Amino acid sequence: MSVRIVCHMISSVDGRLVSQRWSSPTRSINISEVYESVASSFQAQGWMIGRTTMAEYDCGVTESAPAPTDNQNNKTCFKGHQADRLIAVVFDPKGKLHYSSDHLQTGEHIVSVLSENVSDEYLSELRQIGVSYVFEGESKQNRFQKALKSIEELFSVKTLLLEGGGIINGAFLEAGLIDELSVLIYPGLDGAHSSPSIIGYQGDNPLPAQKSHLELIDAKTMAFGMVHLHYRLTNDHKKQ
Incomplete structure (x- = not known):
């Protein structure tokens, strides 16, 4: 298999997934505009x-x-x-x-x-x-x-974006199938311990990320005070 998998997500500063729970920013943010702009840069086929x-x-x-x-x-x-x-x-x-x-x-x-x-x-x-x-x-x-x-x-297809939710992202991570991680950080907080995160593995492996290693490709300050972090993932698993 040669498909490039980019996990592309947006989270609060504390890594939470549900945008309706995030605190309000100091100024209005067009989240979709920033998110889709970054997504299009990967030239994915889906x-x-x-x-x-x-x-x-x-x-x-x-x-x-x-x-x-x-x-x-x-x-x-x-x-x-x-x-x-x-x-x-x-x-x-x-x-x-x-x-x-x-x-x-x-x-x-x-x-x-x-x-x-x-x-x-x-x-x-x-x-x-x-x-x-x-x-x-x-x-x-x-x-x-x-x-x-x-x-x-x-x-x-050559490239696909993996865009959640957290459970499917976690399953792909544990399987060693994510090639790159792209996270947009929204300038707000959730704050609740029970809120779902952008990666939330549910399975038997107690350390699902243990074999994953991140290398920073780029870090950018985006519009509206958002930050984009882009990592390459290497994994001890071998893709079949």
Whole structure:
């Protein structure tokens, strides 16, 4: 797998994720303008988020109970009509999300990453709408690698932005699949111990970042008092 993965996020000074909780700045900030300006600099062919984040991202996406399952193996990936759009990859292994269109209101073509256990009934629903789908690996070791390899082959991507939430970011970090970390620091605080952070691994590894090593590429003061930190990640894991 040769896809370059850049985890691109924005956080409060104390590393928290939920912008609605941040303290007010001394002057008005156009967060989206700064965030998208930096994101575009990576020249990515798309971005990736988790299921919960996708359900909140677009009003055309709804969430329900997990899709029915079956025991059929060797299911085939499906590529819808991308039409030169960027891709929006969502990790939804249980098939909880339903779509009203094959693309988001922001224009990106939707690519769902699923478990092979989801039934063809659900896959048929995605095909009828035109949503593309690929399958994750069966083991923890190749869960993401298999999906990313399929995405690389189907869509000829070279770079993808990983944009959260914290749980999917944490899973990628623990798997050693993040090549670069890009963090915009907002001049405000959350302050609560219980607030989610931009990287929030949930799993069995008590030290998920232990094998990751950061090298600073650049640090810039941006508009509105924001700061951009850009790191290269090397990892003791080896990409498959």
